[in-house]
Amino acid sequence: MPNVVGGMAPDRNRRRIPDATVSRLPVYLRILSEQGDEGVDSISSERLAELAGVNAAKVRKDLSYLGSYGTRGVGYEVAYLVYQIRRELGLTHDWPVVIVGAGNLGQALAGYGGFSERGFPVGGIVDIDESKVGTVLGGVRVRHIDELPQIVQTKRVNIGVIATPGAAAQDAADRLVRAGVTSILNFAPTVLSVPRGIEVRKVDLAVELQILSYHEQRKAGATVHAVPGGGPRSATA
Amino acid sequence: MPNVVGGMAPDRNRRRIPDATVSRLPVYLRILSEQGDEGVDSISSERLAELAGVNAAKVRKDLSYLGSYGTRGVGYEVAYLVYQIRRELGLTHDWPVVIVGAGNLGQALAGYGGFSERGFPVGGIVDIDESKVGTVLGGVRVRHIDELPQIVQTKRVNIGVIATPGAAAQDAADRLVRAGVTSILNFAPTVLSVPRGIEVRKVDLAVELQILSYHEQRKAGATVHAVPGGGPRSATA
DNA sequence: CGGGCTTTGTGAACGTGTGCACGAATGCCT
DNA sequence: AGGCATTCGTGCACACGTTCACAAAGCCCG
Structure with missing residues (x-):
């Protein structure tokens, strides 16, 4: 070294x-x-x-x-x-990832070839919904979420990707951590609470759009001087 | 109050x-x-x-x-x-968005209901590939990219979403800007060059994963204990 | 009605990130 | 070989962001 x-x-x-x-x-x-x-x-x-x-x-x-x-x-x-x-960056070897959630986003991620191409092969996809188990996405069979620990161990997975609805994200995170994952990429619009030492990165579509909205609104506000109803009309409590 | x-x-x-x-x-x-x-x-x-x-x-x-x-x-x-x-944040009214690129990601974005739900309805999807034109994604018909200016104008779109491959992203950005869009959410792994005043936000999957990889690699280097699945099996230099 | 408890709003200290400006090192040309 | 043009590496100053700590402001209770 x-x-x-x-x-x-x-x-x-x-x-x-x-x-x-x-x-x-x-x-x-x-x-x-x-x-x-x-x-x-x-x-x-x-x-x-x-x-x-x-x-x-x-x-x-x-x-x-x-x-x-x-x-x-x-x-x-x-x-x-x-x-x-x-x-x-530690890219001298592959880092297999496991995707939690085989919905719209999970499918897109699995189907997106750029994953393995860039050194992050999809080591597994899991979902909690039995009806999704068995379908094949991007060459990988969807397995039940209970098999997570096994997948993580056998495939030596360190990175988990959460592609569930917001309500299920914390549970997904807990399961990932319990299975031994130490880094999480979270696509769900939820603030995750994880133990110390677990790295979490968040990708939130809505947040990004809302930030853009802020700037658009700002541009518009600069142009339009006299906005009708400029103040808060009532507390609306 | x-x-x-x-x-x-x-x-x-x-x-x-x-x-x-x-x-x-x-x-x-x-x-x-x-x-x-x-x-x-x-x-x-x-x-x-x-x-x-x-x-x-x-x-x-x-x-x-x-x-x-x-x-x-x-x-x-x-x-x-x-x-x-x-x-x-300017969320008192909707901000229709236009998606450029009807590939894997574009489809997932269009199909993702949370878009309109959160005040960002999909005002249109365009692609440069004629064979994709006409298909329907999430209730919106894919149109040809040449129709971009028309879509932007009629739907009063301010925000564009780039969901193309990296190589096509700059062209997509140029077209969006020419059509009158002033904010761009870029999912392609490309640094866009845009005129002053155009707001660009980037969401790059590979970057996020590589940042996680960095931290994993760091952990592995610090605590070299022989936990199965804990460290990189071999440096593979 | 006044004292005590709670919680906000913010000045100030601290830490992180950015960009300039310049010395230091290197290659090239005469 | 020496001088010149180029580009790196970095000290320094400034801007931005975070956190602490505390006075001010409100509510509640006896």
Whole structure:
């Protein structure tokens, strides 16, 4: 593991990478992979920044956390950067995921090929509804949620995806945690409560749309000056 | 309740709400709506914070931006807060959306009822593939992408949803902007370049999974204990 | 009616993230 | 070989976000 770079403290550098940086590394990775495929083998922070839609200094600072060095006056070697980022993100091997919920979203996720393609093969899909069990989605048979522990163990699954209705999400999370999953990607519009050490990320469609709505409303409000009924008419209690 | 805030500047309070706060308001709104449905009519910042999984002081500061005041010693009136947040987020009327891309994801989005339910009815779905045109998804007929301007105009659409493959996303964005859309929700793994004033939000499955992967990899590296399913079986370098 | 209890609203401290600006390192050209 | 152009790495200042801590404001009870 210590691929020592000279006399500097080797692993000391591998300490905490800021969250903001971690969330940008996948973007850099995708761009660098594309550039690599196109035959580009060296890239400057400025070019990468342009492609990623961020500031060049930010790119350099982000990359500096990797301990992966570029060459001054030249830039970064694309292949080496790709390797470093993949390594830091833990993408040197596959992470099978298990999907809970075989409804609309679960089906779409299972059918979406980009999952396994990017190193996250669907190790299983489960649903609580007996009538869904047995159907095949994206080449994977839907199994009953009670089989979750078994799936997680045999397939060495660390990541669970919750694609249930909101009301069922907490139960799904509990089951996932009990089965041994330590990271959860939650598509349900619910705040999950999980034990310490379990990583949860939320993708909430409604929240995103409502944020956009806020900005739209703001634009509209700036234009329209005299809004009829501008104040709260009554408490409506 | 004296909801008429006497001498204070009324609309002066409509200053910029911090981004971080805007992104939490939808969460508060959902929780408050649920609480309201359950008959709760007053709630403290502490309780709301617990349900939202955040700090109580943060809740109070967030709500203070609304200019909507609680009652000291008591808490916030649920119905009034709901009204205020909905108003601030621009949710007092519907925002029809148009979906670009009738593939796997587009179909799932169209079929997902929660869209219209939450005030974002699907005003149209378009695809560039002639063979998809005419099929019906979630009660909406797929039309050709060339009809985008017409759909946007007649349905008064401000928000576009990109559900295309990555390679087609920039073109979709360009078409949406040309058609008059000013907010975009992008599901494609691509950094979009859009004119100033166009709001873009990104939902990237791969990025989320890779962030989780990072944390998993980190855990595995820190605690190397031989629990089955606990760590990466081999580094596979 | 006043004291005590509760809970808000917010100033201030702290932590995180961003962007500039510049020294340092490297390659290239003469 | 030396100078020049380029680009990285990073110290620093600033902006933004979070959390604490406490005074102010209201309710309740005796």
